[in-house]
Amino acid sequence: MIDAAPAPLFAARHFRAEREADWHELERLLDIVEKKSPRRLSSDELLALPRLYRATLSALSIARETSLDAAMIAYLEGLSTRAYFILYGCREPWTKQVAGFFRHGWPAAVRSLLPEILVATILFFAAALAAYHLVRAEPAWYGAIIPDAFAAGRDMEASTAFLRDSLYGAPKQSGLEIFATALFTHNAQISILAFALGFAFAVPTVLLLAQNGAMLGAMFAVYVPHGLGWGLLGWLSIHGTTEISAIILASAAGMHIGRAVAFPGRQRRLEAAAQAGRKAALVMIGVVLMLMVAGMLEGFARQLIRADEARFAVAGTMLLIWVSYFTLVGRRHHG
Known part of the structure; x- marks a missing residue:
């Protein structure tokens, strides 16, 4: 052998x-x-x-x-x-990269943030509901929630005629395009802050999101007693279905980063934050595009369309587009 x-x-x-x-x-x-x-x-x-x-x-x-x-x-x-x-x-040429972003990258990144999106949505509307009841019970809280510059006379002492005119009156802006630009800038700042502050364990993001929800609820507390709650909903929703969705997505992106920083798992904290940041940044690119759409709707369509039915039709259409896009697009992608 x-x-x-x-x-x-x-x-x-x-x-x-x-x-x-x-x-x-x-x-x-x-x-x-x-x-x-x-x-x-x-x-x-x-x-x-x-x-x-x-x-x-x-x-x-x-x-x-x-x-x-x-x-x-x-x-x-x-x-x-x-x-x-x-x-x-x-x-790949840049045209294919852009097409890939819309066909797969953006909607897939949004779907991956579903837990944070649900939390952000619940927090936003819970803050709105709490602020509504708080202001109805104690009107003095309105001034603490809504800045004077933002209120523009739409406060607890405003008359029904004044509030109605703010919803259905003819546009008083000298240039609607200037108004749209200002509104887009304001909303973009909120969204970018909500995203960027996620690195601080998402605590500032949560506070900023709750603050914006509270402002919405406080505003309804002004209009509802005058029988204009439905009108305010239409006035806001014509752009709000896009704008609030964008702010919620930006907040969810910030929360995603904050969760990675707080609970990195087996990764190093910085590595986990960087990985979460890349996914969140992909969502934020799309958020900027949504805010551009919201700015156009807010500066033009909301001012030019003054019938509740038409406003709700535009709002419902935009909401259906966004939900369908993020839910369905890109699911068959393999690569």
């Missing part, structure tokens, strides 16, 4: 020593592309990139199959991912 030859010892240090020069060279080239420009690479370096990428993938495959140390595998995975995006991530 012939004894089998002993299996050669596979040492991780030998494996690394044979290939480490290629890894370092690939890392150097990727740093140049990411921090400076692909134009900084010479012709030989450009030709070397695919070869070094394939060599790194081969090393990663061997490292996984032979169960080398986890640190080396993690390093090779990260290096391979960076090289993949440099080599293949930007080959």
Whole structure:
């Protein structure tokens, strides 16, 4: 009986020593592309990139199959991912990238934030309901919730005729486009703050969202006693179905980041925040587009359409469009 030859010892240090020069060279080239420009690479370096990428993938495959140390595998995975995006991530023309954002990227990112969206929606309308009952029980609270500049005379002492005119009267702006721009700027600031403050464990985001909900409820507490609650709902909803949806999405994006910071799981806190931030930023790009639509509706359609039925028709149509888009679009995407 012939004894089998002993299996050669596979040492991780030998494996690394044979290939480490290629890894370092690939890392150097990727740093140049990411921090400076692909134009900084010479012709030989450009030709070397695919070869070094394939060599790194081969090393990663061997490292996984032979169960080398986890640190080396993690390093090779990260290096391979960076090289993949440099080599293949930007080959699509910008038109296809934009189409991909609308066909899959944005609605998929929104759907992934469903828990935060539900929390933000409940919080917003709960704050509105609480403020409505608070102001109805004690009108002095109205001034604490609604700034004078925002109220513009629509307060607890306003007459029915004045409030009715604010809903159905002819536009008094010298230029509706200026009004639309100002409203868009205001709403964009709220949404960006709600998103950006998510890094502070989402506490400021929650407070800002509750404040905006409270302002809505306080305003209804002014109009409802005059029999104008239905009219105010139509006046607000013509743009509000888009605007409030955008603010809720921005707040949900901030909450998503805050949750990652507070509960990073097995990841490092900064890594978890960065990963959540990329997804939330994708949502925020779409939020800006929604606010542009809301600004147009608020500055033009709300001022030019003064019949409740038409206002509710526009509001319902916009709400149906957004819900259908975020619910249905992009679900068959594979890639």
